[in-house]
């Protein structure tokens with residue numbers, strides 16, 4: 001049995017004295033693109049931050065094998081900061097370079113490789129403030145790839161992007177997942193069902209976890225999203241329960 005790249009074992013996390021995650025168990029393996037799905041406030045970002053080590057579980061353990069790359073929501077990055085695409089990606093290596101050191105040859109090579117990977121090399125000298133939403137998302141992915149992580153965490157990468165940009169990013173994420181474990185939060189449930197290898201339905205605790213084929217019962221979807229049997233959500237997912245027919 002291969003070792004998981006990430007193992008969450010009965011993890012509970014409190015924020016501001018309130019329980020946000022309860023008893024979450026989740027293993028992620030290299031080669032997987034896993035979607036973390038749940039309503040607003042379900043604890044998806046909290047779970048990503050816990051894997052990153054930014055939040056300490058009240059109980060339970062988090063084990064990570066290798067480097068973790070984090071792609072925050074696009075609005076969390078300072079796009080008005082006067083920096084080029086290359087500079088923004090290089091900032092992803094600060095942890096390795098050290099705050100007051102000069103970047104070396106290996107750092108610049110890693111930046112080039114990450115930009116190549118997301119197909120942004122031709123825009124490397126462009127100020128980040130001049131990029132489109134889709135291009136900005138690619139810069140954030142390259143920045144996370146600059147340390148060649150074994151685990152990549154993506155927080156709502158599709159929000160506010162047009163359909164072609166979403167499709168291109170999805171292709172990229174599928175490619176990236178071939179070599180590492182990728183965990184992505186998204187509100188685009190239909191796209192997740194079609195592209196992800198596994199889905200985790202989260203509402204404070206894990207309601208269901210499995211391949212899209214395994215999650216064909218509408219009950220856990222209804223429970224997670226508070227959806228009624230006649231909800232358009234279930235129709236969009238092709239999961240209309242018997243009683244609604």
Ligand SMILES: Nc1ncnc2c1ncn2[C@@H]1O[C@H](COP(=O)(O)OP(=O)(O)OP(=O)(O)O)[C@@H](O)[C@H]1O
Pocket residue numbers: 015016020038039040041042043044045046047
């Ligand atoms: N710093 C904090 N202090 C107290 N409570 C917090 C803090 N950050 C988040 N929360 C609460 O924790 C819960 C989970 O938040 P989280 O951001 O993880 O949800 P989410 O599933 O990512 O939601 P969304 O889909 O809206 O992004 C929410 O109820 C939120 O209000």
